[in-house]
Amino acid sequence: MKLALVGDIGGTNARFALWRDGQLESVRVLATADFATPEQAISHYLIDLGLAPGSIGAVCLAVAGPVGGEHFRFTNNHWRLSRSHFCQALQVQELLLVNDFTAMALGMTRVREHERLQICPGVAEPGSPAVVIGPGTGLGVGTLLSPAEGRWQALPGEGGHVDLPIGSPREAQLWQQLFNQLGHVRAEDVLSGNGLLQLYLAMCTVDGQVPSLSTPAQVSAAALSGDALAAQVLDQFCIWLGRVAGNNVLTLGARGGVYIVGGVVPRFASFFQASGFIRSFSSKGCMSGYFEGVPVWLVTAEYPGLEGAGVALEQHQ
The missing domain is CATH 3.30.420.40 (ATPase, nucleotide binding domain)
Incomplete structure (x- = not known):
């Protein structure tokens, strides 16, 4: 070529x-x-x-x-x-x-072992789809299918625009505040760079706090520095990412694993590993057992x- x-x-x-x-x-x-x-x-x-x-x-x-x-x-x-x-x-x-x-x-087929961190233990099931999801400027979602006749396949979609799922009374309060501001609340409205700030402002309103941070970078930096409110915001971000990723696993039968990509999450990798992501990812009521053995990786590859x-x-x- x-x-x-x-x-x-x-x-x-x-x-x-x-x-x-x-x-x-x-x-x-x-x-x-x-x-x-x-x-x-x-x-x-x-x-x-x-x-x-x-x-x-x-x-x-x-x-x-x-x-x-x-x-x-x-x-x-x-x-x-x-x-x-x-x-x-x-x-x-x-x-x-x-x-x-x-x-x-398709890029996940080229990721090497040292370019990903395992978040949830497990082994990819041969022949099963894998979910690729990543907060960045927006929220991207894709599906990787095992090779057919030696060729990998990837399914495009607009999964970042699905409705933001509600999994607790606290999330219902936050969703209501987001709805008051936006009218329709997509997953991308929270799970993106600007979405992190949007979530911070919503949590401030719900909790009666006066906002003191004005950029997504300030929110994540404050959370990593020990600010209690910012840490709650960042943890809720991770929890919602887990809910959306888990929903995709159920929809697609994606026992081939989940790849977390994009420029946002790797910036707070250690926080993410200890966050509520793992719990919310597999907390699906009677289907929670389905997630046993489904691996999740945080991809740190550069390009x-x-x-x-x-x-x-x-x-x-």
Whole structure:
């Protein structure tokens, strides 16, 4: 395969790399706000590497949202894309667009043992699906299926937009406050970077506290420094992540395990390991026993979305 380019484009950052002989090369991270279009960002990346137009044969971009058709509008940033214009502007022969969590799921096939922490013990059941879920700018959810005829499959979806589940009277109080603010409460409204702040503000209102923190980073930093209210917020974040992840396991029969990905949770990995995640993940009443032996890992790999875009491109050829 001719030299290819892979990208993993989020709301804030666009990650690009060359894909050669099944490996990433020359990874760069660019701010989406610095460029008007994805073509401009990729041109900048190629010029920085000294590559001339036409030197790239194919491009695979992992993007947030449903893919299909000539035009694509990015969910979490201002970019838009026309497939034909993109190929013409960058002189590439082929553009493959894949859902970002399709790429993330495929990236799990490349994660090495030292790039994941085991949160729940167990062994992946051969032939069973695995759930890939990750809070970031939004909440991504994907499904990894075992190879069929040597090819991995990943199911795209919009699982971050499911309704936020309620599992206790306390959560019902918090949900009511979130509903008062939002009207409709999705899992992503809590399980994302901005969602963490939203949850903090809701908990302050429910508990009659005056908010003193104004960013998600401040909330997590305060929690890790011993602030009691912030720690409750962060623990509730982990509990809700467990509920949503567990619901996906039941829906999909995902005894192949759960991969927690994204940029949020690895920042407080030790807190997460000791949080209420494990309890809420498997607390499903009469179906709680179903979770025995289902492994959960926290993925710490640096560029799994890029790796997955490379896998998608190779399997597409």
